[in-house]
Amino acid sequence: MGKNKSSIKYTASDCSKISNEKEEILTDPNDEFLMNIMNSSESVSCFTFDKSNKEKESEPVVYFDYYSREWKAGRYIGDVEWQNGKSKYYLSISPRFGREILMDMFAEIFNLKFTQGCSEFGGSSSFYIKILICYIWQQKLSSAIRHGLPRKKESKISRGYEVKGQLLVRPSVFSYNKNKTIISKSFEQTYDKTIIAIINKAYKILKNDYAFDDFSKILPRNSTDAIRNIENIAHSFDKTNVTEKDYQSISYHPIYQAYKDLVDFSWQIIKLKTGTQIKTSSLNVSGFLIDMAEVWECYLRSIIEKRLSLSGWKLINSTFTVYDKMFYKRKIIPDIVLEKDGNFCVFDAKYKTMNYRGIDVDREDFFQIHTYISYMQSRGHVLVSGLLYPVESENKDVKTDSLLFENDSTCRFLVDGPYINKDNNPKNIVNADFLGKLESIVKEMEKRYNGF
Numbered sequence: 001m002g003k004n005k006s007s008i009k010y011t012a013s014d015c016s017k018i019s020n021e022k023e024e025i026l027t028d029p030n031d032e033f034l035m036n037i038m039n040s041s042e043s044v045s046c047f048t049f050d051k052s053n054k055e056k057e058s059e060p061v062v063y064f065d066y067y068s069r070e071w072k073a074g075r076y077i078g079d080v081e082w083q084n085g086k087s088k089y090y091l092s093i094s095p096r097f098g099r100e101i102l103m104d105m106f107a108e109i110f111n112l113k114f115t116q117g118c119s120e121f122g123g124s125s126s127f128y129i130k131i132l133i134c135y136i137w138q139q140k141l142s143s144a145i146r147h148g149l150p151r152k153k154e155s156k157i158s159r160g161y162e163v164k165g166q167l168l169v170r171p172s173v174f175s176y177n178k179n180k181t182i183i184s185k186s187f188e189q190t191y192d193k194t195i196i197a198i199i200n201k202a203y204k205i206l207k208n209d210y211a212f213d214d215f216s217k218i219l220p221r222n223s224t225d226a227i228r229n230i231e232n233i234a235h236s237f238d239k240t241n242v243t244e245k246d247y248q249s250i251s252y253h254p255i256y257q258a259y260k261d262l263v264d265f266s267w268q269i270i271k272l273k274t275g276t277q278i279k280t281s282s283l284n285v286s287g288f289l290i291d292m293a294e295v296w297e298c299y300l301r302s303i304i305e306k307r308l309s310l311s312g313w314k315l316i317n318s319t320f321t322v323y324d325k326m327f328y329k330r331k332i333i334p335d336i337v338l339e340k341d342g343n344f345c346v347f348d349a350k351y352k353t354m355n356y357r358g359i360d361v362d363r364e365d366f367f368q369i370h371t372y373i374s375y376m377q378s379r380g381h382v383l384v385s386g387l388l389y390p391v392e393s394e395n396k397d398v399k400t401d402s403l404l405f406e407n408d409s410t411c412r413f414l415v416d417g418p419y420i421n422k423d424n425n426p427k428n429i430v431n432a433d434f435l436g437k438l439e440s441i442v443k444e445m446e447k448r449y450n451g452f
Helices: 032-038 099-110 125-147 169-179 193-209 212-218 221-235 244-248 259-271 292-309 363-377 432-449
Strands: 006-013 045-047 062-065 070-073 076-084 087-094 151-160 182-191 285-291 320-322 330-332 336-340 343-349 381-388 401-404 408-416 419-421 428-430
Touching (some): 006 032, 006 070, 032 076, 076 125, 087 125, 099 428, 169 182, 182 193, 193 221, 193 244, 193 259, 330 363, 381 401, 381 432, 408 432, 428 432
Parallel strands (some): 343 381, 381 408
Antiparallel strands (some): 062 070, 076 285, 151 182, 336 343, 401 408, 419 428
16 A cells, blocks of 8 residues: 655744644745745746736745845745645645635625625635635625616517517518518517626636635525526526637627626636636646735726826726837836826835834835836826835824925825734725825925925
8 A cells, every 4th residue: 555645734924924734934945846846836836916917027926035044935825735646735824914804805895894704714825825815806786786687788680570679671682582582670679698608707716616605604595596587597608618809899788887896807707717726737736825915906006096186087997108109118017196187196005014124114115106107207207106014013204295306396205004903903905094195295295396
Protein backbone atom coordinates (compact mmCIF):
# COMPACT_ATOMS: atom_id res chain seq x y z
CA MET A 1 0.00 0.00 0.00
CA GLY A 2 1.19 3.49 -0.84
CA LYS A 3 1.76 6.16 1.73
CA ASN A 4 -0.92 8.75 2.39
CA LYS A 5 -0.48 12.14 0.82
CA SER A 6 0.94 14.76 3.14
CA SER A 7 -0.19 18.36 3.28
CA ILE A 8 1.95 21.34 4.22
CA LYS A 9 0.25 24.61 5.08
CA TYR A 10 1.58 28.16 4.95
CA THR A 11 -0.33 31.24 6.13
CA ALA A 12 -0.04 34.99 5.70
CA SER A 13 -1.97 38.21 5.62
CA ASP A 14 -1.81 40.36 2.51
CA CYS A 15 1.31 42.54 2.26
CA SER A 16 2.76 40.65 5.23
CA LYS A 17 5.25 37.92 6.15
CA ILE A 18 4.58 34.26 5.33
CA SER A 19 4.88 31.62 8.04
CA ASN A 20 4.64 27.83 8.23
CA GLU A 21 2.52 25.62 10.50
CA LYS A 22 5.00 26.17 13.33
CA GLU A 23 4.47 29.94 12.93
CA GLU A 24 8.06 30.31 11.76
CA ILE A 25 8.74 33.11 9.28
CA LEU A 26 10.01 31.67 5.97
CA THR A 27 13.47 32.93 5.08
CA ASP A 28 14.77 30.45 2.49
CA PRO A 29 14.83 32.26 -0.90
CA ASN A 30 14.84 28.86 -2.63
CA ASP A 31 11.60 27.61 -1.06
CA GLU A 32 10.23 25.54 -3.97
CA PHE A 33 6.53 26.04 -3.24
CA LEU A 34 6.76 29.82 -2.88
CA MET A 35 9.04 30.13 -5.90
CA ASN A 36 6.47 28.26 -8.01
CA ILE A 37 3.67 30.54 -6.80
CA MET A 38 5.78 33.61 -7.54
CA ASN A 39 6.43 32.39 -11.09
CA SER A 40 2.90 31.26 -11.92
CA SER A 41 0.55 34.16 -11.28
CA GLU A 42 -1.27 33.27 -14.51
CA SER A 43 -2.25 29.93 -12.99
CA VAL A 44 -4.56 31.35 -10.35
CA SER A 45 -8.03 32.79 -10.86
CA CYS A 46 -8.29 36.42 -9.80
CA PHE A 47 -11.81 37.76 -9.45
CA THR A 48 -12.14 41.41 -10.40
CA PHE A 49 -14.76 43.89 -9.24
CA ASP A 50 -13.61 46.97 -11.13
CA LYS A 51 -16.15 48.20 -13.71
CA SER A 52 -13.71 50.57 -15.40
CA ASN A 53 -11.97 47.83 -17.44
CA LYS A 54 -8.57 49.14 -16.56
CA GLU A 55 -5.49 47.53 -17.94
CA LYS A 56 -3.77 46.94 -14.65
CA GLU A 57 -0.48 45.15 -14.43
CA SER A 58 -0.59 42.03 -12.28
CA GLU A 59 1.90 41.50 -9.50
CA PRO A 60 3.33 38.28 -8.05
CA VAL A 61 1.17 36.62 -5.43
CA VAL A 62 4.26 36.26 -3.23
CA TYR A 63 7.80 37.63 -3.39
CA PHE A 64 11.08 37.35 -1.51
CA ASP A 65 12.09 40.56 0.24
CA TYR A 66 15.87 40.57 0.02
CA TYR A 67 16.09 43.57 2.33
CA SER A 68 14.46 41.75 5.27
CA ARG A 69 15.40 38.27 3.98
CA GLU A 70 11.80 37.06 4.29
CA TRP A 71 9.03 35.76 2.05
CA LYS A 72 6.02 38.07 1.90
CA ALA A 73 2.54 37.93 0.41
CA GLY A 74 1.55 40.58 -2.11
CA ARG A 75 -1.72 42.45 -2.37
CA TYR A 76 -3.96 39.41 -3.04
CA ILE A 77 -6.07 37.40 -0.59
CA GLY A 78 -7.34 33.85 -1.02
CA ASP A 79 -5.89 30.36 -1.27
CA VAL A 80 -3.22 28.83 -3.51
CA GLU A 81 -2.13 25.20 -3.68
CA TRP A 82 0.65 23.21 -5.32
CA GLN A 83 0.79 19.47 -5.94
CA ASN A 84 4.25 17.96 -5.81
CA GLY A 85 4.17 14.18 -6.01
CA LYS A 86 2.47 12.88 -2.89
CA SER A 87 2.78 16.20 -1.11
CA LYS A 88 0.27 19.03 -1.38
CA TYR A 89 1.21 22.54 -0.29
CA TYR A 90 -1.30 25.23 0.69
CA LEU A 91 -0.96 28.96 1.17
CA SER A 92 -3.88 30.83 2.73
CA ILE A 93 -3.71 34.63 2.56
CA SER A 94 -6.20 36.52 4.72
CA PRO A 95 -7.05 40.26 4.69
CA ARG A 96 -4.59 41.97 6.98
CA PHE A 97 -7.24 44.27 8.46
CA GLY A 98 -9.65 41.41 9.17
CA ARG A 99 -12.84 40.13 7.61
CA GLU A 100 -15.06 42.72 9.29
CA ILE A 101 -13.25 45.58 7.55
CA LEU A 102 -13.27 43.67 4.27
CA MET A 103 -17.05 43.35 4.62
CA ASP A 104 -17.27 47.10 5.31
CA MET A 105 -15.51 47.75 2.02
CA PHE A 106 -17.77 45.40 0.06
CA ALA A 107 -20.83 46.90 1.71
CA GLU A 108 -19.78 50.36 0.51
CA ILE A 109 -18.73 49.30 -2.99
CA PHE A 110 -21.88 47.31 -3.74
CA ASN A 111 -24.34 49.16 -1.48
CA LEU A 112 -24.97 46.02 0.55
CA LYS A 113 -26.13 45.32 4.07
CA PHE A 114 -24.72 42.01 5.20
CA THR A 115 -26.88 39.82 7.39
CA GLN A 116 -25.63 38.29 10.63
CA GLY A 117 -25.74 34.89 8.94
CA CYS A 118 -23.22 35.94 6.31
CA SER A 119 -20.83 37.41 8.87
CA GLU A 120 -20.68 34.11 10.74
CA PHE A 121 -19.36 32.05 7.82
CA GLY A 122 -15.93 30.64 8.51
CA GLY A 123 -13.65 28.43 6.48
CA SER A 124 -10.64 29.17 4.34
CA SER A 125 -9.94 32.56 2.79
CA SER A 126 -11.09 31.49 -0.67
CA PHE A 127 -14.28 29.95 0.75
CA TYR A 128 -15.10 33.18 2.56
CA ILE A 129 -14.40 35.22 -0.58
CA LYS A 130 -16.72 32.96 -2.57
CA ILE A 131 -19.43 33.44 0.03
CA LEU A 132 -19.05 37.20 -0.42
CA ILE A 133 -19.31 36.81 -4.20
CA CYS A 134 -22.47 34.72 -3.75
CA TYR A 135 -23.89 37.41 -1.50
CA ILE A 136 -23.10 40.21 -3.96
CA TRP A 137 -24.62 38.21 -6.83
CA GLN A 138 -27.77 37.53 -4.83
CA GLN A 139 -28.12 41.22 -3.89
CA LYS A 140 -27.81 42.23 -7.53
CA LEU A 141 -30.40 39.59 -8.44
CA SER A 142 -32.75 40.86 -5.74
CA SER A 143 -32.48 44.43 -7.09
CA ALA A 144 -32.96 43.36 -10.71
CA ILE A 145 -36.08 41.17 -10.32
CA ARG A 146 -38.32 43.91 -8.94
CA HIS A 147 -39.90 44.38 -12.37
CA GLY A 148 -39.97 40.68 -13.20
CA LEU A 149 -37.72 38.68 -15.49
CA PRO A 150 -36.45 40.63 -18.54
CA ARG A 151 -38.48 40.49 -21.73
CA LYS A 152 -38.04 41.93 -25.20
CA LYS A 153 -40.03 42.17 -28.40
CA GLU A 154 -39.46 39.43 -30.96
CA SER A 155 -40.96 39.18 -34.41
CA LYS A 156 -42.98 36.12 -35.36
CA ILE A 157 -43.76 35.13 -38.95
CA SER A 158 -47.17 33.46 -39.46
CA ARG A 159 -48.44 31.63 -42.53
CA GLY A 160 -52.16 30.94 -42.80
CA TYR A 161 -55.53 32.18 -43.97
CA GLU A 162 -55.77 35.31 -41.81
CA VAL A 163 -53.51 38.26 -40.99
CA LYS A 164 -51.78 38.23 -37.62
CA GLY A 165 -50.22 41.64 -37.15
CA GLN A 166 -48.70 43.18 -40.28
CA LEU A 167 -49.36 41.74 -43.74
CA LEU A 168 -46.17 41.05 -45.72
CA VAL A 169 -47.46 41.88 -49.18
CA ARG A 170 -44.80 40.55 -51.53
CA PRO A 171 -44.22 37.22 -49.75
CA SER A 172 -48.00 36.82 -49.46
CA VAL A 173 -48.49 37.19 -53.23
CA PHE A 174 -46.17 34.27 -53.92
CA SER A 175 -47.61 32.24 -51.07
CA TYR A 176 -51.22 32.85 -52.10
CA ASN A 177 -50.56 31.89 -55.70
CA LYS A 178 -48.89 28.70 -54.52
CA ASN A 179 -51.14 27.40 -51.73
CA LYS A 180 -53.78 30.12 -51.03
CA THR A 181 -52.11 31.25 -47.76
CA ILE A 182 -50.85 34.67 -46.70
CA ILE A 183 -47.79 35.65 -44.66
CA SER A 184 -47.85 38.19 -41.85
CA LYS A 185 -45.53 39.43 -39.11
CA SER A 186 -46.43 40.08 -35.51
CA PHE A 187 -44.48 41.06 -32.42
CA GLU A 188 -44.71 39.40 -29.03
CA GLN A 189 -43.04 39.85 -25.67
CA THR A 190 -40.68 36.97 -24.93
CA TYR A 191 -38.06 36.40 -22.27
CA ASP A 192 -34.64 37.76 -23.16
CA LYS A 193 -32.81 34.50 -23.77
CA THR A 194 -29.31 35.97 -23.64
CA ILE A 195 -29.79 37.68 -20.28
CA ILE A 196 -31.50 34.68 -18.70
CA ALA A 197 -28.91 32.26 -20.10
CA ILE A 198 -26.05 34.32 -18.62
CA ILE A 199 -27.72 34.58 -15.21
CA ASN A 200 -28.54 30.87 -15.18
CA LYS A 201 -25.03 29.84 -16.19
CA ALA A 202 -23.51 32.05 -13.49
CA TYR A 203 -25.89 30.54 -10.94
CA LYS A 204 -24.81 27.00 -11.89
CA ILE A 205 -21.15 27.98 -11.45
CA LEU A 206 -21.90 29.56 -8.07
CA LYS A 207 -23.78 26.43 -7.02
CA ASN A 208 -21.09 23.99 -8.18
CA ASP A 209 -17.91 25.89 -7.34
CA TYR A 210 -18.72 28.75 -4.94
CA ALA A 211 -20.54 26.88 -2.16
CA PHE A 212 -23.86 28.54 -3.01
CA ASP A 213 -25.70 25.75 -1.20
CA ASP A 214 -23.98 26.76 2.06
CA PHE A 215 -25.05 30.32 1.40
CA SER A 216 -28.63 29.58 0.27
CA LYS A 217 -29.89 29.13 3.84
CA ILE A 218 -29.98 32.92 4.22
CA LEU A 219 -31.53 33.63 0.80
CA PRO A 220 -34.76 35.66 0.83
CA ARG A 221 -37.76 33.94 -0.70
CA ASN A 222 -38.08 36.29 -3.69
CA SER A 223 -34.54 35.39 -4.77
CA THR A 224 -35.24 31.66 -4.37
CA ASP A 225 -38.38 31.95 -6.50
CA ALA A 226 -36.56 34.00 -9.15
CA ILE A 227 -33.75 31.45 -9.39
CA ARG A 228 -36.28 28.63 -9.81
CA ASN A 229 -38.07 30.55 -12.60
CA ILE A 230 -34.79 31.35 -14.35
CA GLU A 231 -33.79 27.69 -14.28
CA ASN A 232 -37.15 26.60 -15.71
CA ILE A 233 -37.08 29.19 -18.50
CA ALA A 234 -33.43 28.57 -19.39
CA HIS A 235 -34.13 24.83 -19.57
CA SER A 236 -36.46 25.44 -22.53
CA PHE A 237 -33.81 27.30 -24.53
CA ASP A 238 -31.49 25.79 -27.09
CA LYS A 239 -28.30 24.34 -25.59
CA THR A 240 -26.10 26.96 -27.21
CA ASN A 241 -23.30 28.79 -25.44
CA VAL A 242 -23.52 32.54 -24.98
CA THR A 243 -20.55 34.22 -26.65
CA GLU A 244 -18.71 37.44 -25.85
CA LYS A 245 -20.41 38.97 -28.90
CA ASP A 246 -23.84 37.99 -27.54
CA TYR A 247 -22.96 39.55 -24.18
CA GLN A 248 -21.67 42.78 -25.70
CA SER A 249 -24.76 43.14 -27.93
CA ILE A 250 -27.31 43.06 -25.09
CA SER A 251 -29.68 46.03 -25.20
CA TYR A 252 -31.52 46.84 -21.97
CA HIS A 253 -35.04 48.23 -21.92
CA PRO A 254 -35.25 51.08 -19.35
CA ILE A 255 -37.52 48.95 -17.15
CA TYR A 256 -34.86 46.23 -16.98
CA GLN A 257 -31.81 48.48 -16.69
CA ALA A 258 -31.14 47.08 -13.20
CA TYR A 259 -30.24 43.77 -14.87
CA LYS A 260 -27.07 45.26 -16.35
CA ASP A 261 -25.16 45.12 -13.05
CA LEU A 262 -26.30 41.54 -12.48
CA VAL A 263 -25.42 40.45 -16.02
CA ASP A 264 -22.00 42.15 -15.90
CA PHE A 265 -21.24 40.47 -12.58
CA SER A 266 -22.52 37.12 -13.87
CA TRP A 267 -20.38 37.42 -16.99
CA GLN A 268 -17.32 37.96 -14.82
CA ILE A 269 -18.15 34.73 -12.97
CA ILE A 270 -18.59 32.89 -16.29
CA LYS A 271 -15.31 34.25 -17.71
CA LEU A 272 -13.57 32.95 -14.63
CA LYS A 273 -15.10 29.57 -15.53
CA THR A 274 -15.23 27.41 -12.45
CA GLY A 275 -13.46 30.01 -10.37
CA THR A 276 -10.86 27.44 -9.27
CA GLN A 277 -8.19 25.10 -10.44
CA ILE A 278 -6.73 26.78 -13.50
CA LYS A 279 -3.51 24.80 -13.63
CA THR A 280 -0.32 24.92 -15.60
CA SER A 281 0.97 21.51 -16.57
CA SER A 282 4.53 22.47 -15.74
CA LEU A 283 4.03 23.94 -12.26
CA ASN A 284 0.70 22.42 -11.15
CA VAL A 285 -0.26 25.54 -9.19
CA SER A 286 -3.89 26.59 -8.70
CA GLY A 287 -5.85 29.02 -6.60
CA PHE A 288 -8.58 31.59 -6.19
CA LEU A 289 -7.81 35.20 -5.23
CA ILE A 290 -9.10 38.73 -5.16
CA ASP A 291 -6.93 41.81 -5.49
CA MET A 292 -7.13 43.93 -2.34
CA ALA A 293 -5.55 46.86 -4.16
CA GLU A 294 -8.55 46.84 -6.49
CA VAL A 295 -11.01 46.53 -3.60
CA TRP A 296 -9.33 49.48 -1.88
CA GLU A 297 -9.45 51.56 -5.06
CA CYS A 298 -13.15 50.80 -5.60
CA TYR A 299 -13.89 51.63 -1.97
CA LEU A 300 -12.10 54.98 -2.13
CA ARG A 301 -13.75 55.84 -5.44
CA SER A 302 -17.17 55.20 -3.93
CA ILE A 303 -16.79 57.22 -0.73
CA ILE A 304 -15.05 60.16 -2.44
CA GLU A 305 -17.59 60.33 -5.25
CA LYS A 306 -20.49 60.32 -2.77
CA ARG A 307 -18.96 63.09 -0.68
CA LEU A 308 -17.73 65.43 -3.43
CA SER A 309 -20.79 64.93 -5.67
CA LEU A 310 -22.70 66.99 -3.10
CA SER A 311 -20.58 69.95 -4.23
CA GLY A 312 -21.07 69.31 -7.96
CA TRP A 313 -17.99 67.14 -8.66
CA LYS A 314 -18.42 64.23 -11.08
CA LEU A 315 -16.36 61.06 -11.41
CA ILE A 316 -15.06 60.75 -14.98
CA ASN A 317 -13.36 58.09 -17.10
CA SER A 318 -9.74 58.08 -16.00
CA THR A 319 -8.07 56.30 -18.93
CA PHE A 320 -6.10 58.63 -21.19
CA THR A 321 -3.80 58.03 -24.16
CA VAL A 322 -0.60 60.05 -24.53
CA TYR A 323 1.42 60.39 -27.75
CA ASP A 324 -1.54 58.84 -29.55
CA LYS A 325 -0.06 59.03 -33.06
CA MET A 326 3.40 57.80 -32.12
CA PHE A 327 4.71 54.25 -32.00
CA TYR A 328 5.47 54.73 -28.29
CA LYS A 329 1.95 55.79 -27.37
CA ARG A 330 0.88 54.80 -23.87
CA LYS A 331 -2.15 54.81 -21.64
CA ILE A 332 -2.03 56.58 -18.31
CA ILE A 333 -4.66 55.51 -15.79
CA PRO A 334 -4.98 57.50 -12.58
CA ASP A 335 -7.29 55.65 -10.20
CA ILE A 336 -9.72 58.45 -9.37
CA VAL A 337 -10.40 61.60 -11.41
CA LEU A 338 -13.22 64.03 -10.62
CA GLU A 339 -14.17 67.04 -12.73
CA LYS A 340 -16.09 70.26 -12.12
CA ASP A 341 -16.18 73.29 -14.43
CA GLY A 342 -12.92 72.28 -16.14
CA ASN A 343 -11.11 71.71 -12.85
CA PHE A 344 -9.88 68.32 -11.65
CA CYS A 345 -9.13 66.31 -8.54
CA VAL A 346 -6.69 63.47 -9.22
CA PHE A 347 -5.88 60.64 -6.81
CA ASP A 348 -4.09 57.30 -6.86
CA ALA A 349 -5.16 54.59 -4.41
CA LYS A 350 -2.31 52.73 -2.73
CA TYR A 351 -3.02 49.60 -0.72
CA LYS A 352 0.24 49.78 1.19
CA THR A 353 1.41 50.41 4.72
CA MET A 354 1.01 53.99 5.91
CA ASN A 355 2.33 55.00 9.32
CA TYR A 356 3.38 58.52 8.31
CA ARG A 357 7.01 57.59 7.70
CA GLY A 358 9.01 58.70 4.68
CA ILE A 359 9.65 55.10 3.70
CA ASP A 360 5.89 54.48 3.42
CA VAL A 361 5.70 56.57 0.23
CA ASP A 362 7.17 54.56 -2.61
CA ARG A 363 9.43 56.53 -4.97
CA GLU A 364 7.70 55.20 -8.10
CA ASP A 365 4.24 55.95 -6.71
CA PHE A 366 5.33 59.49 -5.88
CA PHE A 367 6.58 60.24 -9.37
CA GLN A 368 3.63 58.45 -10.99
CA ILE A 369 1.01 60.70 -9.36
CA HIS A 370 2.98 63.77 -10.38
CA THR A 371 2.99 62.51 -13.97
CA TYR A 372 -0.81 62.26 -13.77
CA ILE A 373 -1.04 65.78 -12.35
CA SER A 374 1.12 67.16 -15.14
CA TYR A 375 -1.04 65.52 -17.80
CA MET A 376 -4.34 66.65 -16.27
CA GLN A 377 -3.01 70.20 -15.99
CA SER A 378 -2.81 70.16 -19.80
CA ARG A 379 -6.58 69.45 -19.94
CA GLY A 380 -7.70 71.96 -17.36
CA HIS A 381 -6.53 72.73 -13.85
CA VAL A 382 -5.83 70.32 -11.01
CA LEU A 383 -6.98 71.74 -7.68
CA VAL A 384 -6.31 68.77 -5.39
CA SER A 385 -4.26 65.60 -5.89
CA GLY A 386 -2.54 62.93 -3.89
CA LEU A 387 -1.85 59.37 -2.81
CA LEU A 388 -4.51 57.68 -0.67
CA TYR A 389 -3.64 54.83 1.71
CA PRO A 390 -5.30 52.76 4.42
CA VAL A 391 -3.83 54.70 7.36
CA GLU A 392 -2.75 52.41 10.18
CA SER A 393 -1.38 54.98 12.63
CA GLU A 394 -3.74 57.63 13.98
CA ASN A 395 -1.27 60.48 14.29
CA LYS A 396 -3.05 63.82 14.51
CA ASP A 397 0.23 65.74 14.71
CA VAL A 398 1.46 64.83 11.23
CA LYS A 399 0.70 67.32 8.46
CA THR A 400 -0.32 65.33 5.38
CA ASP A 401 -0.92 68.05 2.78
CA SER A 402 0.94 70.94 1.21
CA LEU A 403 0.94 73.10 -1.87
CA LEU A 404 2.11 71.27 -4.98
CA PHE A 405 5.93 71.41 -4.94
CA GLU A 406 5.40 73.85 -2.03
CA ASN A 407 5.06 76.77 -4.46
CA ASP A 408 1.93 76.24 -6.57
CA SER A 409 -0.73 78.15 -4.64
CA THR A 410 -3.55 76.82 -6.84
CA CYS A 411 -2.96 73.07 -6.34
CA ARG A 412 -2.85 71.10 -3.13
CA PHE A 413 -1.05 67.75 -2.76
CA LEU A 414 -1.79 65.30 0.04
CA VAL A 415 -0.75 61.87 1.29
CA ASP A 416 -3.59 60.61 3.45
CA GLY A 417 -6.56 58.25 3.62
CA PRO A 418 -9.20 56.70 5.89
CA TYR A 419 -8.02 55.42 9.26
CA ILE A 420 -8.26 51.65 9.76
CA ASN A 421 -9.52 51.08 13.29
CA LYS A 422 -8.34 47.47 13.38
CA ASP A 423 -7.42 47.20 17.06
CA ASN A 424 -10.74 48.14 18.63
CA ASN A 425 -14.09 46.38 18.77
CA PRO A 426 -16.05 46.71 16.56
CA LYS A 427 -13.43 46.86 13.85
CA ASN A 428 -14.22 49.40 11.15
CA ILE A 429 -12.92 52.03 8.76
CA VAL A 430 -13.07 55.57 10.10
CA ASN A 431 -13.42 57.76 7.04
CA ALA A 432 -15.39 60.75 8.37
CA ASP A 433 -12.29 62.76 9.37
CA PHE A 434 -10.55 62.06 6.07
CA LEU A 435 -13.58 62.92 3.94
CA GLY A 436 -14.29 66.06 5.95
CA LYS A 437 -10.71 67.21 5.53
CA LEU A 438 -10.70 66.40 1.81
CA GLU A 439 -13.95 68.27 1.20
CA SER A 440 -12.64 71.28 3.12
CA ILE A 441 -9.41 71.35 1.08
CA VAL A 442 -11.31 71.07 -2.22
CA LYS A 443 -13.64 73.97 -1.32
CA GLU A 444 -10.69 76.08 -0.17
CA MET A 445 -8.81 75.49 -3.43
CA GLU A 446 -11.93 76.25 -5.48
CA LYS A 447 -12.24 79.62 -3.77
CA ARG A 448 -8.52 80.35 -4.12
CA TYR A 449 -8.42 79.43 -7.83
CA ASN A 450 -11.57 81.40 -8.63
CA GLY A 451 -10.25 84.47 -6.81
CA PHE A 452 -12.75 84.60 -3.95
